[in-house]
Amino acid sequence: MIGSGGAESALRKAVKAKKKRTRSRFSIQTVNLLLSLLLPLGLLAVWQIAGMMGRLNPTLLPTPGLIVEEFVALTMSGELFYHLSVSSWRALLGFLLGGGIGLAAGLWVGFSYRAERLIDPSLQMLRTLPHLAVAPLFILWFGFDESSKILLIAKGAFFPLYVNTFLGIRSVDSKLFDVARVLQFSRWQMITKLVLPASLPNVLLGVRLSIGVAWLGLVVAEMMGSSSGIGFLINDARYLMITSVVFVGIIIFAVVGKLTDSLVKLLEKRLLRWQDSYKGEGVS
């Protein structure tokens, strides 16, 4: 009795001490950030120096300095912002449409064995179709305007959310179902208080992957035929051999993609605070 009492007060202290430790963790974060920047910054330096020494063909590989100049020019003219907002809007609409239907379908198939047998095999077949293969068909059906692009993005965004929601529901611990039965959960409570929170990690992973795929689908859609958007900017610059603009477009894709991913990761961290899983430390 004394033993367990002592252990508890120690635990209480540990909980308090954890709050104090956050300050020293700040410096660790700074070090980690610097560490992750080392490789890309080194690469950029080598690239810039090689370019200035005339070792690189400027039409194929303009120097980072030149790309930055182009970036500034495109930003000042407002061109970049315009194309970016058009692209973001398309990606968002496509993601909401495809992801939303994917989530709903995943929930439906997850909860019903009959629905699984009815639609999962067909969906798995469609899942393997590449964007480039169906893009011409979408253009034939829906024309060159916005709807074909948004539908192409939606098609891509659908599957990660569908697959992961389905998987999340099916991997809920059956032992917790027994607990819920003993505690007299209603059917609705089984869904909202057990299945949905338990499958949330998978659903959020699905959201992350969906956004990534939506972004990829956007590029394909905008390069197939479009008069605006970052994809158009890249394609247009390619015709005119302005490589620095191509680079600016690619970098914008990378940065925005990374930003949206970080946003979802932040959401994950907030919503999944309760998770007790391996964080990648303690093994050397």
Add this chain to the structure above:
Amino acid sequence: MAAEMLVVHELNKTFATPSGDVIALNRIGLQVKQGEFITIIGPSGCGKSTLLKIVAGLDTKYEGTVLVNGKPIDGPSIEKGFIFQEPRLFPWLTVEKNIAANLSLRKPEVRKRVDELIALVRLQGFERSYPRELSGGMAQRVAIARALLRSPDILLLDEPFGALDAFTRSHMQEVLLDIWQSNKTTMLFVTHDLDEAVFLGERVVIMNPRPGHIRSILPIDLPYPRKRAGHAFQELRHKVLNEFEKVEGPAVDEGAHI
């Protein structure tokens, strides 16, 4: 005379397996009075957990009569609390929300009861901790509080302290006795630990396997709190152990406990 809380009569249960039917429970008969503390002890495979699941309403495929409060069982209900071998907390809920589970903490009466129970199982200061931050004993106490919130008439415990270390286990046994004495909840406690069975129960039900049946039911006429080291305790402990040795070697855990 206290009323019969639980009546089990001529209960049979068979499991269908690929190699034929296996009799898990054979002609079980047991009567438990309101407020009684019953421990069920037996080696693994004797059907003690199966019996508990049937009483809980988690297993409804059986033959015979099982009455709780005079009514046949047709599934889980709030009058029957169940505590599993593992705490089985919802990992995404804090301690207080785990206890409330499907009840809302915003209701003042739920809030009040949850706070009382947290005090009862001595978890003040951990209301907003997540299960991953708790030790095994603390998590199991949350599970007990969760079952008690529904004010069950009968509490069914399936080896609830089996996975705990000896110190925590004896502490938990005392916590459980406190709860029993203050709430007068009927207890049906399954264990494979000889000391635990004698320390807690007013009567010890001894079960044997192949097929699972009740060998005997021994009353433990010792006042609470019981002293494990006492002469009378040791004598009763031997008496229970002898019931097993009539059939086969020591099949239950009789390791030394504090």
